[in-house]
Amino acid sequence: MNTYNYEALYKFTKSLLLKIGCPEADADTASKVLLSADLRGVDSHGVARLSGYIRLWEKGRINPTPNLKITYETPSTAVVDGDAGLGLIVAPFAMQVAIEKAKNVGTGWVSVKNSNHYGIAGYHSMMALEHDMIGISLTNASPLVSPTFSKERMLGTNPISVAIPADEQPPFVADMATTTAANGKLEILQRKDLDAPLGWVQDAHGTPTTDANGVKKGGALLPLGGDREHGSHKGYILGSIVDILSAVLSGANYGPWAPPFVAFLEPDPNPVGEGLGHFFGAMRVDAFRPAEEFKAHMDNWIARFRKAAPAPGFDKVLIPGDPERELEAERKVSGIPLIKAVEDDLMELGEKFGIKLDN
Amino acid sequence: MNTYNYEALYKFTKSLLLKIGCPEADADTASKVLLSADLRGVDSHGVARLSGYIRLWEKGRINPTPNLKITYETPSTAVVDGDAGLGLIVAPFAMQVAIEKAKNVGTGWVSVKNSNHYGIAGYHSMMALEHDMIGISLTNASPLVSPTFSKERMLGTNPISVAIPADEQPPFVADMATTTAANGKLEILQRKDLDAPLGWVQDAHGTPTTDANGVKKGGALLPLGGDREHGSHKGYILGSIVDILSAVLSGANYGPWAPPFVAFLEPDPNPVGEGLGHFFGAMRVDAFRPAEEFKAHMDNWIARFRKAAPAPGFDKVLIPGDPERELEAERKVSGIPLIKAVEDDLMELGEKFGIKLDN
Numbered sequence: 001m002n003t004y005n006y007e008a009l010y011k012f013t014k015s016l017l018l019k020i021g022c023p024e025a026d027a028d029t030a031s032k033v034l035l036s037a038d039l040r041g042v043d044s045h046g047v048a049r050l051s052g053y054i055r056l057w058e059k060g061r062i063n064p065t066p067n068l069k070i071t072y073e074t075p076s077t078a079v080v081d082g083d084a085g086l087g088l089i090v091a092p093f094a095m096q097v098a099i100e101k102a103k104n105v106g107t108g109w110v111s112v113k114n115s116n117h118y119g120i121a122g123y124h125s126m127m128a129l130e131h132d133m134i135g136i137s138l139t140n141a142s143p144l145v146s147p148t149f150s151k152e153r154m155l156g157t158n159p160i161s162v163a164i165p166a167d168e169q170p171p172f173v174a175d176m177a178t179t180t181a182a183n184g185k186l187e188i189l190q191r192k193d194l195d196a197p198l199g200w201v202q203d204a205h206g207t208p209t210t211d212a213n214g215v216k217k218g219g220a221l222l223p224l225g226g227d228r229e230h231g232s233h234k235g236y237i238l239g240s241i242v243d244i245l246s247a248v249l250s251g252a253n254y255g256p257w258a259p260p261f262v263a264f265l266e267p268d269p270n271p272v273g274e275g276l277g278h279f280f281g282a283m284r285v286d287a288f289r290p291a292e293e294f295k296a297h298m299d300n301w302i303a304r305f306r307k308a309a310p311a312p313g314f315d316k317v318l319i320p321g322d323p324e325r326e327l328e329a330e331r332k333v334s335g336i337p338l339i340k341a342v343e344d345d346l347m348e349l350g351e352k353f354g355i356k357l358d359n
Numbered sequence: 360m361n362t363y364n365y366e367a368l369y370k371f372t373k374s375l376l377l378k379i380g381c382p383e384a385d386a387d388t389a390s391k392v393l394l395s396a397d398l399r400g401v402d403s404h405g406v407a408r409l410s411g412y413i414r415l416w417e418k419g420r421i422n423p424t425p426n427l428k429i430t431y432e433t434p435s436t437a438v439v440d441g442d443a444g445l446g447l448i449v450a451p452f453a454m455q456v457a458i459e460k461a462k463n464v465g466t467g468w469v470s471v472k473n474s475n476h477y478g479i480a481g482y483h484s485m486m487a488l489e490h491d492m493i494g495i496s497l498t499n500a501s502p503l504v505s506p507t508f509s510k511e512r513m514l515g516t517n518p519i520s521v522a523i524p525a526d527e528q529p530p531f532v533a534d535m536a537t538t539t540a541a542n543g544k545l546e547i548l549q550r551k552d553l554d555a556p557l558g559w560v561q562d563a564h565g566t567p568t569t570d571a572n573g574v575k576k577g578g579a580l581l582p583l584g585g586d587r588e589h590g591s592h593k594g595y596i597l598g599s600i601v602d603i604l605s606a607v608l609s610g611a612n613y614g615p616w617a618p619p620f621v622a623f624l625e626p627d628p629n630p631v632g633e634g635l636g637h638f639f640g641a642m643r644v645d646a647f648r649p650a651e652e653f654k655a656h657m658d659n660w661i662a663r664f665r666k667a668a669p670a671p672g673f674d675k676v677l678i679p680g681d682p683e684r685e686l687e688a689e690r691k692v693s694g695i696p697l698i699k700a701v702e703d704d705l706m707e708l709g710e711k712f713g714i715k716l717d718n
Contacts, residue, residue, distance in 0.1 A: 074465030076435040077646040105464050106433030111647050134604075147664060149673035154664060162600050172603070174596040180589055199589050206670025224583060224590050230539055230558050231583050237533040237679050238597075240664075241521050244531070245493075248656045249647045255663055272659060287436040288470050288608045297607045300631060304614055305506060305513060305599075311565025314508035320596050 002343060003335035004359040009047055010035055012346065012357045016050065019353045020057050021064035022086070030088035037120040038336045040324040042175075044184030045120045048342045051349055053086065053117070055263035062086055062116055068093045075105045079250050080112045084275055087118030087139070091278055095124045095137065098282040102133055106287030111250035114274035117141070117261050121161035122175035122324070128282045129165045132291045136281035137161040140246040140253075142260045145179055146220035147240075148233045151206025153220045154256050157182060158242035163321075165285065167295035169302040173321030178239040179221045180232075186212050186221075191339070199226025245279040252277030335359075361702060362694035363718040368406055369394055371709065371716045375409065378712045379416050380423035381445070389447035396479040397695045399683040401534075403543030404479045407701045410708055412445065412476070414622035421445055421475055427452045434464045438609050439471045443634055446477030446498070450637055454483045454496065457641040461492055465646030470609035473633035476500070476620050480520035481534035481683070487641045488524045491650045495640035496520040499605040499612075501619045504538055505579040506599075507592045510565025512579045513615050516541060517601035522680075524644065526654035528661040532680030537598040538580045545571050545580075550698070558585025604638040611636030694718075 010031050017027035038046030056062045066085030070078045078097050082090035094110045101108025118124065121137045128135025141156025157177040164172040177183075181200045189196055189212035196212040203209040204218035208227065215221055223235025247254035252273045259267040259276060285294040308317040338346070350357050369390050376386035397405030415421045425444030429437045437456050441449035453469045460467025477483065480496045487494025500515025516536040523531040536542075540559045548555055548571035555571040562568040563577035567586065574580055582594025606613035611632045618626040618635060644653040667676040697705070709716050 072648060074643070074646040075463075077465040077642070079647050104434075106436040107466060107468055109466055109642065109646075146670070147667055147676045149669055150667040150676045151670040152668040154667050164600075164603055172599070174600060176590075176593045176596055178593075180584070197588050202670070206668075206673075224593055225539070226589055229556050230585055230589065231535075233677070233679075234535045234537075234583055237535055238519075240531070240679065241523075241533060244523055244657070244660065248653060248660055249493075249644065251648055251652075251656075254656070254660055272656065283436070283468065284433070285608065287433040287468075288438050289431060289610055293610075294607060297613070297631065298603070301603065301607055301613055308506055308509040308513050309511040309565075310508055311505070311510040311561070314565075317506045317509045318592070320592075320599065 001337040001339055002359055003337045004357070005335045006035065006039065006332060008358045009038065009336060012350065012355060013047060013050060015355045016054070016349060016353055019355070020054065023065065026086070026089045029092055030086050033088040033092065033119040033123045036123045039328040039331045040120065040122070041327040042120050042184065044182070044187060047338070047346060049117070051345045052261060052263070054349060056116065059263045061263070061267070066090070070097065076101055076107055076109060078110045080110055082112055082115035082275060084114055084116070087116040087276065087278070090115040091118035091124045091137070091280070092127065094278065095127045095135070095280045095282070098280045099128060099131055099133060102282040102284045102287070107281065107283045110280045111245065112278040112280070113247070113250035113252035115252070115276050115278055117276065118278055120175060121159040122163065122173055124280060125161040125163040125175070126171070126173060129163050129171050131282070132165055132285050132295070134165070134283045134285060135163040138242045138246050138279040140243045140258050140277050142258055143256045144183065144215060144221050145223060145239060146202060146206065147236045148223060148228055151202065151204070151220070152256070155239040155243055156258055157221060158239040160238065160242060164298060165295060166298035166302055167292070169299045170325055171321060172298065172302065172319060173324065175324070178224055178235050178242060180224050180226050180235070183215070183221065186215065199230065242279070247273060247277030249279065250277045360696045360698055361718055362696045363716070364694045365394065365398065365691060367717045368397065368695060371705065371714060372406060372409060374714045375413070375708060375712055378714070379413065382424065385445070385448045388451055389445050392447040392451065392478040392482050395482045398687040398690050399479065399481070400686040401479050401543065403541065403546060406697070406705060408476070410704045411620060411622070413708060415475065418622045420622070425449070429456065435460055435466055435468060437469045439469055441471055441474035441634060443473055443475070446475040446635065446637070449474040450477035450483045450496070450639070451486065453637065454486045454494070454639045454641070457639045458487060458490055458492060461641040461643045461646070466640065466642045469639045470604065471637040471639070472606070472609035472611035474611070474635050474637055476635065477637055479534060480518040481522065481532055483639060484520040484522040484534070485530070485532060488522050488530050490641070491524055491644050491654070493524070493642045493644060494522040497601045497605050497638040499602045499617050499636050502615045502617055503542065503574060503580050504582060504598060505561060505565065506595045507582060507587055510561065510563070510579070511615070514595070514598040514602055515617055516580060517598040519597065519601060523657060524654060525657035525661055526651070528658045529684055530680060531657065531661065531678060532683065534683070537583055537594050537601060539583050539585045539594070542574070542580065545574065558589065601638070606632060606636030608638065609636045
């Protein structure tokens, strides 16, 4: 695996986005959002997806110069129309609207329609932290997940991200798919030709399988819990709530109508809304108690959980966000490793658009 | 098992709460909240808990005449001090505050401190439905759950309830513990002397066990997912978010400091806050799009998920809230079955306080 430094990948990504017609500021934002996934180890949502976005643009399904606007609002809420823009820029715009509303009335809640894939959920929730706000970021996604008792793909991996500020401790940053395992974890097993644990995937008939390629063969990812006995109805519930807040509330496509990310699949010819949906929240902590008090107690919360007695064979309890933050610090210095397939993909893009990728 | 009609159990519960000094209106509300659990089939949270509340009152840990008040607020937020009152009446008060704020600025968010066990989470979230609002209800609880990689009890079963209105379809009502299985499910297995599936419980050493009495023997409930490979870190994340929003945001006791429900265990002598915490949200759907539009799309969402192709061996996909609503309709007519242990418990309470329970 070759390793690329952040600056080189940033320059490459930004140049490419400029070539497809994105304005300077949008190309900058989108590159930062995309690369934050590579830095934080969510490799499936970083530059590995760049060619996917470009193919959607080639099909006319991504608008490089969207007119982002608020179409409906109250003091604490808004709906944003993404105008078919890159989710990578629609999401930070909408999160900023939530933050501004929170400054005014304590909290802000923004549902988004007519958007596309928005990169990692955690980038957007973390925007709230510097304002001493709790940030929330949800999105629906292409249907790959079956509800409990079903063999049909009805929901996306519909992630939930919540970022909570602390004082001396680093922030609490959760970013999780509502499935047992994210698609990226299956891709790792596929490359190594390994089986998946039971509870991750079912086959096209709706039968649990250990085949890591089960989804590609027409099966589905399973909701967090895996099966009914282990609480998969709760994963299905969580994925459904994300879908409804992101898409039914905004007027985007929900459930099985959510448009596919891959350009070779066409969106449903009879959509129930516009594009993909997201949902963002920002809550000022000092809308509940003085910020210093809250953050001191978050420090105490985090310190106490770090000290929780480990179970046999384990080292310590992790705080949500710890592994990603450590990896980010490391990759900023030593670079981002790219597997051969992603490297080839980027080289091909570079040739097509006349951009050189240095490492 | 003997069956009791709703009115008889309501009269008995209300009389008992009047005896301990609750005002008329509070005794009425608390009885309704408690019995909604029995009607909806969450038997562990209904009259089965009545003697537990009374024992807490006997210990002076429940204040029958609390002075509920807002101690901090912005246009969209508030903190409510429950004054050590019954959570069964503190929670509806706080949810009503959230609803009033939503009427004014689109959404309302209320964090509660100094409360006690609030019954079923779903009662409170469902209060939003008649206002065409989405209701959210969270609470922390006595520590019985270990984080991933730990053998220590650090979190409660910390439920999440979300209620979403529809038009012709019944509402979407989710109400779930953030553990693989709720404690009530273990109690059923204990009574039948059956094993629990792996992934529900670990023993006192932090080793997974099928012993349905594992928690009673010093073990812990496991977060939704069961083990790391099946995503238990996500259950731990969800339980943590519930804990932080309910208790760190309000100034209640969080994590392992959350006070025990059982009266024979004393609260931590060095608390980090006041009592137990809850968190409520209310979002006007017409703060995002016209209510008729939203509800028509919710009808479509629900109808489409009901029609999702079933997997082999299963009949149909369930919509969150379906089983509870069906049971409620049935039990309103044919009565609420009580197991012998609960019946005996109520009889003993009745004798002690001079109240007769008819069936």
